[in-house]
Every structure is written in structure tokens, then in C-alpha cells.
Amino acid sequence: MQRIVVAPSLKAILLTYPALSTLRFVAAASVMGSIIEWYDLFVYGSLVVVLSGIFFPAQNPSDSILLALGAFVAGAAVRPLGGAVFGRIGDRMGRKRAFLITVVIMGSGAFLTGLLPTYSAIGILSPILLVALRVTEGLALGGEVGGATVYLAEHAPRESRGMWTSLIQASGTVGLLISSAVVLTSRLSLSQAAFSDWGWRVPFLFSAVLVVAAVWLRLKLTETPLFAELLAKGKTSKAPVRETFADRGNLRTLLIALLVVSGSSVIWHTAQFYSSVFMQTTLKISLTDTSIVTVTALALGSPFFVLFGWLSDRVGRKQVILLGNLLGLGLLPIFVGMRTLSNPLSLPAVAGLVFLQVVVSAMVYGPLGAYLVESFPTRIRYTSLAIAYGVGTGDIGDGTLLIAPWLALVTGNIYAGFLWIVAVPLATFEGGIRFMKETRGTQLSDGASGGVP
Numbered sequence: 001m002q003r004i005v006v007a008p009s010l011k012a013i014l015l016t017y018p019a020l021s022t023l024r025f026v027a028a029a030s031v032m033g034s035i036i037e038w039y040d041l042f043v044y045g046s047l048v049v050v051l052s053g054i055f056f057p058a059q060n061p062s063d064s065i066l067l068a069l070g071a072f073v074a075g076a077a078v079r080p081l082g083g084a085v086f087g088r089i090g091d092r093m094g095r096k097r098a099f100l101i102t103v104v105i106m107g108s109g110a111f112l113t114g115l116l117p118t119y120s121a122i123g124i125l126s127p128i129l130l131v132a133l134r135v136t137e138g139l140a141l142g143g144e145v146g147g148a149t150v151y152l153a154e155h156a157p158r159e160s161r162g163m164w165t166s167l168i169q170a171s172g173t174v175g176l177l178i179s180s181a182v183v184l185t186s187r188l189s190l191s192q193a194a195f196s197d198w199g200w201r202v203p204f205l206f207s208a209v210l211v212v213a214a215v216w217l218r219l220k221l222t223e224t225p226l227f228a229e230l231l232a233k234g235k236t237s238k239a240p241v242r243e244t245f246a247d248r249g250n251l252r253t254l255l256i257a258l259l260v261v262s263g264s265s266v267i268w269h270t271a272q273f274y275s276s277v278f279m280q281t282t283l284k285i286s287l288t289d290t291s292i293v294t295v296t297a298l299a300l301g302s303p304f305f306v307l308f309g310w311l312s313d314r315v316g317r318k319q320v321i322l323l324g325n326l327l328g329l330g331l332l333p334i335f336v337g338m339r340t341l342s343n344p345l346s347l348p349a350v351a352g353l354v355f356l357q358v359v360v361s362a363m364v365y366g367p368l369g370a371y372l373v374e375s376f377p378t379r380i381r382y383t384s385l386a387i388a389y390g391v392g393t394g395d396i397g398d399g400t401l402l403i404a405p406w407l408a409l410v411t412g413n414i415y416a417g418f419l420w421i422v423a424v425p426l427a428t429f430e431g432g433i434r435f436m437k438e439t440r441g442t443q444l445s446d447g448a449s450g451g452v453p
Helices: 020-046 048-055 061-077 079-092 095-113 125-153 158-189 190-197 203-221 225-233 238-246 248-281 288-299 303-315 317-341 347-365 366-377 378-397 400-411 418-435
Strands: none
Touching: 020 048, 020 061, 020 095, 020 158, 020 203, 020 248, 020 288, 020 317, 048 061, 048 190, 048 248, 048 418, 061 079, 061 125, 061 248, 061 378, 061 400, 079 095, 079 125, 079 238, 079 378, 095 125, 125 158, 125 366, 125 378, 158 248, 158 288, 158 303, 158 347, 190 203, 203 288, 203 400, 225 378, 225 418, 238 248, 238 366, 238 378, 248 288, 248 303, 248 317, 248 347, 248 366, 248 378, 248 400, 248 418, 288 347, 303 317, 303 347, 303 366, 317 347, 317 418, 366 378, 400 418
């Protein structure tokens, strides 16, 4: 296990990369928390059609679904605030403390969602409580992914940082894979009436098992060597949020990072969320068949996150991420193909098209964590990364789930949502060509954000 000794002389601080076995444990603890964070979001996303009638009953089912998606987006919208709050804790008091708190809050919110009374039981108070839980979980998620990514990156060797941090990005897909499996098992084990009555609670309650495992792992962790060095030298930031925005160089880096995250997140949310909503609502594919398609595509596509993270260690973050955003333009013809193959339904063919979406999302998300970590100095890394990631995923990426179906509804064109889905990645590609720096090989301990155009 890595040892960090703090002595009066700064030269007595010993900083070495951990042994592979230790690094694997660090990765497991980091990934496990992120899996939980995403697990709950995916459970909600896959059950949004069911939950819409339970918590937001309306004469028009489309209105109910939009309201349920609105609750989802409300939780996502506060992620930047959560990033600022928990990022400040992580940059001032330590990475471990911050991302231990986030996993407890997120896990508690998921579990309590499974215990909520329905609208038929307590009326308007039911959706109010649901939104409150979504917002609380969104705050925690705003700090979780950034914290886990920073913690793992500050332990990983420089030459393989993209590969190791890609595990955090892959954990989102693993969370969706587990949630889909749990939802599918619950659905197949119960009648439709029983599942709609109480069976939908099972996936939320199951999150307690994952939370216990994550907390156990994270309690065994120590602080990262880079933060311990800053702490020993008395160089931690006193006001990381203010420092992020007040310094012109940091602010410019933050805005570029936000641009990169935004396009990448729209692609990721389209592949992993909107495709499920599209299959159930537009194509009228059952929840069971949708879950089968999703589980199959994700099981085959998850390794590509690590593959593209590894590739970015060889050729650079910028090339892989921007190429993925450019390929995102092909999502529209993929969805057209899904519609064609849904009548009559060919599950293997539809699963193949969803798999292609997952591969593209892996291309933009696999190297993303390493790029973000390498873009910011250690003293404000957690805060800056979490804010950029929170806005890009919580407001812009998750906004896809509300904007795309809303455009389809108001225009009457089922593909109208792709005005948004295509425009954002295209803006990322064009802006990234001009402003994005290559960060591969950046030395994190030098306290500066590196990279070349």
C-alpha cells in the first residue's frame, strides 16, 4: 500500500505511484461509487414511462412523460451546484471525504425513492417528494463523478491515465447494464399489474446493496498523494470556486472543457437514455424488449470505453474525442434504421444499431475523464472539473431527454429532436478544432494545466 509521510521538511514527503494491486483497489472503490450514482439515474430513466403514470397522472400520457422527464432534468440541472459544493470540499479538505459523502447521499436518495407513496395515496405531495429526492441526488452526483475521476487519476501512472480513468466513464454504462438487468428480472418475475403496483420499487430498493459495498470500499482508502503534498505545503486553495472563475486562464480552460463535455454528453445521453425512451414511446416497443435491447448493446459496448481510453494514451485525447463528436452526426440515420427495423420488430437488428450508438458514446466518453483532469491545476482540479462536467452533463446532456421529445411533440416530427442532438456535437467538433488543447502526457503534480493546440 502506498505510504505518505508528512514531516516538517517537505523533502520527507514520499510520493510514488502505487503498486498495481493497490491501483486496482483504488479503481474498484472509485468505480463502485460511480456505478451507484448512475444506477439510480438509469433505473429512473428506464422506468420513466411507468413512473409517469404513478407520480404524474394526466389525461394525455405524453404530458405525464414530459413531467416525469422534467423531474429527471430538475435533478440534473443542480449538478453544477453540487459540483461547486463538493468540489470545494474536495479541494480544501480532501478528495476522499468529498466522494464518500456523495455516495451516501446518492444511495440514500435512491433507496427512499423506492419507499415513496404514490399520487393516488397522498396526491400532489407525492411528485413534490419525488422531485426533492431527484434534486438531492443530483447535487450528490454533481460531486461524485468528478471526485471519483480526480481520485483515480491522481493515483494512476501518467502513461496509462486515459485507460485507468476510462473505467469511471465505463462505470456509467455498467450502472445502466446492472439497472437494466434488475429491471428486466423484476418485470419478468411479476405480472404487469403487480409490477405497476409495487414491482417498480424493487430496482430502487436494490441500490442499498450497492451502497453498502461502495461505502465499505471507500472507507479503506487514503488521501491522494498530490493532495497530501499540497496540504503538507500549505498550498491548498482557500476559495476554489472563486479561484476557478476569477483567474482568466482558469476560466478560459473551464469554458473549453464545458464545450467538450457538452457535445460528448449529448451523444452519450442519446445513446444510453434517449434511445430507450424513443423505443418505448415512438416505436411502441415494450419495456421488456427495450430492456433486452439495452442490456445486449451495453454488454457488447462497455469494453469500448476502456479501449478508447487506452487509445487516447497512444494518439492523444483530442483526436479521439473530436472524431467521436463528428461521428455523432450519424445518430439520425441510426434512429431512422431503428424505426424501419421495429415494424416488424427485429430485436437483434435494433440491438445492433443501439450498440453502434454505445460505441460512438464510448469514443467521446472514454478519454474524457483524463482530458478534464489534465486540464486543471491540482489546487482547484476537483472544483473546476466538477463544475464543467456538471453543466455539460446535467444541463446540456440531460437536457436532451427533455428537449428532444419536446421538439418531436410540438413539431409532430419524430426526428425533430435531432436538431439538438446533431447541433451540439457539431459545435463541439468545430470549437474543439480551434480551442481544445492536447493534454496527453501532462504532469499533474506540476500544478499547471498543460497541453498543446
